Each structure stands twice: as C-alpha cells, then as structure tokens.
Amino acid sequence: MTEPGASPEDPWVKVEYAYSDNSLDPDDEDSDYHQEAYKESYKDRRRRAHTQAEQKRRDAIKRGYDDLQTIVPTCQQQDFSIGSQKLSKAIVLQKTIDYIQFLHKEKKKQEEEVSTLRKDVTALKIMKVNYEQIVKAHQDNPHEGEDQVSDQVKFNVFQGIMDSLFQSFNASISVASFQELSACVFSWIEEHCKPQTLREIVIGVLHQLKNQLY
Structure with missing residues (x-):
C-alpha cells in the first residue's frame, strides 16, 4: 500500500513496491528445492556407481583366487600348520609362485630328455646306415669277407681312432684347476664325440688302413 499523499509515479514508491512480499516469484523457493534435490540425487548415483x-x-x-586354489595342486593339499583355516591370499600367491617355478624346472628337464633322445635317435640312424652299407657290401662281394684281418690291423684301427680323439682332447683340455678340467672334458665330449664326428673319424681311419693294406 502507498502512503497517504504519495503519488503512484513517485520512484520511491516503485522501489518499495518492487521489494514488497507481493512481488516475490512463488516458484523461486521450489526451484532451489528441486535443484538441491537433483544435486543430492546425482551424488547418490555417483556413490552407488x-x-x-x-x-x-x-x-x-x-x-x-578361487580359481588359483582350484588349479594349483599344492593349494588343495591340507596344510597342518594352519589347520582347517582358509588359505590367505598371501599363501595362495606363494604356493602359485612355487608351483610355476616347479613347472619351469620340469619343462627344462623334459627338454633336456628330449634333446638326449634326439641324439640317441641320430646315433641309431647312423648305425642303421652303416649296417645297411655293410650288408650291401657283403651282398655285392660275398667272398670279400673270407680274407680275415689280423689282430694287429684291429689294434691299428682302434689306435687310429684314439689318436685322432686324443689330438682334439689335448688341444681342448685345460689343467689349470680340477674344476676347469672337468668343465673342459664335458665341453670336449659335447663337441668332438658327436655320432657324426666319430663316424667321420672311423671312416678316415679305415680308408687310411685300407690304402696301407691294399
């Protein structure tokens, strides 16, 4: 309401009227409430997510961890030190690491066995070829084997093979210490005692003796 005597055109009256209770927007309070509710709802959704x-x-x-306990055999074995308690995560991880290391060792061992078997197969194949050549030579010349050689010739064959091996052995072995000697011996065996190498040595010795005899 305007004061008596005040003109409606009075600017102070307009200001007072603008800030009177009747001029407030009734939706402002509801808007703030809905905005606050939206913020709370957003926080709840974030927290829930x-x-x-x-x-x-x-x-x-x-x-x-459950899968590890099922897969790793040592996790299934009863550990009397902890009784019937459930295995902790640390124990499960340690048992898993130990089992993986065990598998690596087994894999390496099997690879070494496979390598050894392959060498044996190679040696057997070489022996098979040699025997086939002997049989074929005998079939082509059935009377060639009638001329027996002396024990001296047999010894000369053995001596020739050993001399050839000793030359490589003497050139490869170090006697600075027993440990170094042992290491050199194994290295020499791996390098100079392969089936193919021995075969070449034997063939060379036999050819040499054959030229001397005939």
Whole structure:
C-alpha cells in the first residue's frame, strides 16, 4: 500500500513496491528445492556407481583366487600348520609362485630328455646306415669277407681312432684347476664325440688302413 499523499509515479514508491512480499516469484523457493534435490540425487548415483564398481572388482579378485586354489595342486593339499583355516591370499600367491617355478624346472628337464633322445635317435640312424652299407657290401662281394684281418690291423684301427680323439682332447683340455678340467672334458665330449664326428673319424681311419693294406 502507498502512503497517504504519495503519488503512484513517485520512484520511491516503485522501489518499495518492487521489494514488497507481493512481488516475490512463488516458484523461486521450489526451484532451489528441486535443484538441491537433483544435486543430492546425482551424488547418490555417483556413490552407488562407485560402490558397484568396487564390488565388481572385489568379486573378480575373489574369483581369481578361487580359481588359483582350484588349479594349483599344492593349494588343495591340507596344510597342518594352519589347520582347517582358509588359505590367505598371501599363501595362495606363494604356493602359485612355487608351483610355476616347479613347472619351469620340469619343462627344462623334459627338454633336456628330449634333446638326449634326439641324439640317441641320430646315433641309431647312423648305425642303421652303416649296417645297411655293410650288408650291401657283403651282398655285392660275398667272398670279400673270407680274407680275415689280423689282430694287429684291429689294434691299428682302434689306435687310429684314439689318436685322432686324443689330438682334439689335448688341444681342448685345460689343467689349470680340477674344476676347469672337468668343465673342459664335458665341453670336449659335447663337441668332438658327436655320432657324426666319430663316424667321420672311423671312416678316415679305415680308408687310411685300407690304402696301407691294399
């Protein structure tokens, strides 16, 4: 209401009227309430999403540990030191590491066995070829074997093979210490006692003696 005597055109009256209770927007209070409710709802959604993501992560980790206990045999064996208690995550991880190291050692051992078997197969193949050549030579010349050689010739064959091996042995072996000697011997065997190498030595000795005899 305007004061008596005040003109409606008075600017002070307009200002007072503008700030009177009748001029407030009735929707301002509701707008603030809805905005605050929206903020609270957004925070709740963020919190709920974070909680769900964290729960999924924990469930995935738990499933991983459960799978390890199922796969790793040592995790299934009863540990009397902890009784009937459930294995802790640290124990599960340690048993898993130990089992992986065990598998690596077994794999290396099997690879070495396979390598040895392959060498044996190679040696057997060489022997097979040699025997086939002997049989074929005998079939082509059935009377060639009638001329027996003396024990001296047999000894000369052995001596020729040993002389050839000793030359490589003497050139490869170091006697600075017993440990170095042992290492050199094994290295020499691997290098100079291969089936193919021995075959070449024997063939060379036989050719040499054959030229001397005939």
